[in-house]
Amino acid sequence: MSYAGKIEPPTAPSLVGPEPLEIDLDVNGQRVAVKVDPATTLVEVLRNTLGLTGTKIGCDRGACSACSVWLDGDVIASCMTFALDVRGRKIVTIEGLSKGDRLHxxxxxxxxxxxxxxxxxxxxxxxxxxxxxxxxxxxxxxxxxxxxxxxxxxxxxxxxxxxxxxxxxxxxxxxxxxxx
Ligand code: FES
Ligand code: FES
Structure with missing residues (x-):
């Protein structure tokens, strides 16, 4: 079998950790810088680092949806999402739903x-x-x-x-x- 073009070997993903690293997150329209270790989930950052405790942890394993937030407009389980993986994406939590004093x-x-x-x-x-x-x-x-x-x-x-x-x-x- 012959190939017309040169096939590039896949590039390895860049490795991070195990040390904590600084990342930027876009939460409820605000850019926030946080330092996380690579295994930190999004819900842990929301609750423990940013104090956004409206998002709850029920099962911590993707079975109850208590931790649901929006990621780029889709509903996701934030206990099943690494904070590292959502850099630069739009996260909305329950605290971000109201407009000023006006509830959704x-x-x-x-x-x-x-x-x-x-x-x-x-x-x-x-x-x-x-x-x-x-x-x-x-x-x-x-x-x-x-x-x-x-x-x-x-x-x-x-x-x-x-x-x-x-x-x-x-x-x-x-x-x-x-x-x-
Ligand atoms: S806490 Fe139950 S699905 Fe995330
Ligand atoms: S678990 Fe109590 S209101 Fe739903």
């Missing part, structure tokens, strides 16, 4: 519809529901169920989470209609 419509609807009890799962649930509502204000009950399907709530708040999210979606799509 999904946050308001969770309060209005009593969609929480102990509240431990709530920040993660809200991150997923808010993402759904922003992407699809015409979302259906099935889509809301799907959006929270990875979220474990031991208090069983799901029925009110569904109601709250559909109410928020209706208010967002209503105000979009009104702006036309």
């Amino acid at each position: 419509p999904v946050q308001e609807a969770f309060i209005e519809h009593d969609a929480l009890q102990c509240g431990f799962c709530t920040p993660g649930m809200i991150m997923s529901c808010a993402r759904l509502v922003e992407r699809n204000p015409q979302c259906t009950l099935d889509e809301v169920r799907q959006a929270v399907s990875g979220h474990l709530c031991r208090c069983g708040t799901y029925p009110n989470v569904f109601k709250a999210t559909l109410a928020a979606a209706a208010s967002v799509s209503g105000s979009k209609e009104a702006q036309k």
Whole structure:
């Protein structure tokens, strides 16, 4: 067999660690410099270094979604994400959802519809529901169920989470209609 071109050997990824290193993160629209060891997860940096304790750690193994945040607009489990791997990417936490004193419509609807009890799962649930509502204000009950399907709530708040999210979606799509 002959090859037309020269095949370059794959370049090895640059090695880092085991010493801590300085990285820049973009969290809730702010650039922050932190020093982390390479095995530090994003949720550890958010909570322990930046004091953003709204993001919770439930299982710490990708099974409960309590630690959900947005990464470049997608919902991810921050306990399964190394801080090193999200340099230069946009991270939004529950603290970054409101605009000044104005809560996100999904946050308001969770309060209005009593969609929480102990509240431990709530920040993660809200991150997923808010993402759904922003992407699809015409979302259906099935889509809301799907959006929270990875979220474990031991208090069983799901029925009110569904109601709250559909109410928020209706208010967002209503105000979009009104702006036309
Ligand atoms: S704490 Fe991250 S999925 Fe449970
Ligand atoms: S409100 Fe308690 S775990 Fe969901």
